[in-house]
Amino acid sequence: MSHIDAKLSELGLKLPDAPAPAANYIPYxxxxxxxxxxxxxxxxEDGTLITGKVGADLDTEAGARAAARCALSLLAQxxxxxxxxxxxxxRVxxxxxxxxxxxxxxxxxxxVNGASDLLVAVLGEAGRHSRSAVSAGALPLGVAVEIEGIFELE
Known part of the structure; x- marks a missing residue:
């Protein structure tokens, strides 16, 4: 077990299966x-989509929880x-x-801090990253948050 797997377990977090692409692209x-x-x-966690508009259907905290779920999928990929x-x-x-x-x-x-905070909690300093956080009028399938990432390998 890697230190990352151990930290996820310690935090009570479980990686989802690496999601398959929903269109004509590859996951990474x-x-x-x-x-x-x-x-x-x-x-x-139950596989349902977290949907809605932040600022209308969801508050900032619910949006941050949705972003944290995106971060777990990023780690799975x-x-x-x-x-x-x-x-x-x-690193991220x-x-x-x-x-x-x-x-x-x-x-x-x-x-988007929901994702950033989760990555730092799991990876420590290696989880600190540069970032953009932008508004979208709509996202695929009506989801609340979508996040893409760039990681460095040893």
Missing amino acids: VVSGKLVFVSGQISIA AKAACGGDFNRLK VKLTGFVNSTPDYAEQPKV
Whole structure:
């Protein structure tokens, strides 16, 4: 068991299965030492979609929980890219977070903090990353949050 798997267990977190792509793309691309993970949508632990607009249907805290679920899917894809060996994961480089929010909603960074905080809790300093957090008028399947990530391998 890697230290990442142990930390997930300690935090009471379980990685979902690495989600299969829903369209004509692949879930991740490895180029050199970088892994580019396609956008991961907000899916609850029971497999249902976390949908709605933040600022109308969900508050900031619910949006942050949805973003944390995206981060778990990002980690699942990164683990798949590592051939199942989390020891190959060096760090998170960048996240780009999209928040399905109302036009007047302005707390997208607080929503995407749900993903950032989870990654730092699991990976420590290796989880710190650069980031963008932007509003979207709509997201696929009506989900609340979608996040893509770039990871570095050893």
